[in-house]
Amino acid sequence: xxxxxxxxxxxxxxxxxxxxxxxxxxxxxxxxxxxxxxxxxxxxxxxxxxxxxxxxxxxxxxxxxxxxxxxxxxxxxxxxxxxxxxxxxxxxxxxxxxxxxxxxxxxxxxxxxxxxxxxxxxxxxxxxxxxxxxxxxxxxxxxxxxxxxxxxxxxxxxxxxxxxxxxxxxxxxxxxxxxxxxxxxxxxxxxxxxxxxxxxxxxxxxxxxxxxxxxxxxxxxxxxxxxxxxxxxxxxxxxxxxxxxxxxxxxxxxxxxxxxxxxxxxxxxxxxxxxxxxxxxxxxxxxxxxxxxxxxxxxxx
Ligand code: SF4
Numbered sequence: 001x002x003x004x005x006x007x008x009x010x011x012x013x014x015x016x017x018x019x020x021x022x023x024x025x026x027x028x029x030x031x032x033x034x035x036x037x038x039x040x041x042x043x044x045x046x047x048x049x050x051x052x053x054x055x056x057x058x059x060x061x062x063x064x065x066x067x068x069x070x071x072x073x074x075x076x077x078x079x080x081x082x083x084x085x086x087x088x089x090x091x092x093x094x095x096x097x098x099x100x101x102x103x104x105x106x107x108x109x110x111x112x113x114x115x116x117x118x119x120x121x122x123x124x125x126x127x128x129x130x131x132x133x134x135x136x137x138x139x140x141x142x143x144x145x146x147x148x149x150x151x152x153x154x155x156x157x158x159x160x161x162x163x164x165x166x167x168x169x170x171x172x173x174x175x176x177x178x179x180x181x182x183x184x185x186x187x188x189x190x191x192x193x194x195x196x197x198x199x200x201x202x203x204x205x206x207x208x209x210x211x212x213x214x215x216x217x218x219x220x221x222x223x224x225x226x227x228x229x230x231x232x233x234x235x236x237x238x239x240x241x242x243x244x245x246x247x248x249x250x251x252x253x254x255x256x257x258x259x260x261x262x263x264x265x266x267x268x269x270x271x272x273x274x275x276x277x278x279x280x281x282x283x284x285x286x287x288x289x290x291x292x293x294x295x296x297x298x299x300x301x
Pocket of ligand 1: 136137139228231
């Protein structure tokens, strides 16, 4: 099959808009939407510090690659790459190697944050003690805390993450089904700057997971392609499977969920304005006296 825009062979069919794309047009198609998202989410200025959370998986590696290539030469930024080592043996060490390689190639400083250093223990120790909660509940909160602390220490204006369209649509659906409207209202990307909390941006917010994977492949990005040993216990797996079925029957469902959410977000934020954040004894911002990470660690004790 030929590309819808030139005579080259198509490498993919985009079901939700009916186009066949060759490697070069596919790359441009992804880059155009990421550029639009960056413009929509953030106004970067000369001298800004941008921290990028990179685990070594496809999404975060594509995010770092794209931010570097899109912003290079356009605006003078100080980009830093942050990786959290959650202490998951047989999994994280391999992905850290991939991050070190890409940072060396792009000449970006790499900061490795060991969860054990800031939380007193890593995920291999925490996972058997999580009781009714999944390891991911702990890992997500502790990792966000490590990333925010380091980004703040670096004086970062923004913290970019590799959340793609599938992740975002899953989170919206999950919060709706749980009736957690307040959390829905607080979802990123963040425009409002809260003291101590580095605003998060999500350049891949409009990029489906499969497109992120294909982009990494056609761009020669060497990423770590193995599942975390704790991933099968993640609650979001059921939402992933519901969305995959919906998308299969009605291509474009994930985009519809996101655009419905974006239309409602201003009303949600009016109904649930950001609360005044205090400071936990660990130094992280907190609602009430203690931050989520310290409360979770307390539960383990
Ligand atoms: Fe952490 Fe869960 Fe991701 Fe594994 S799958 S790295 S435990 S959040």
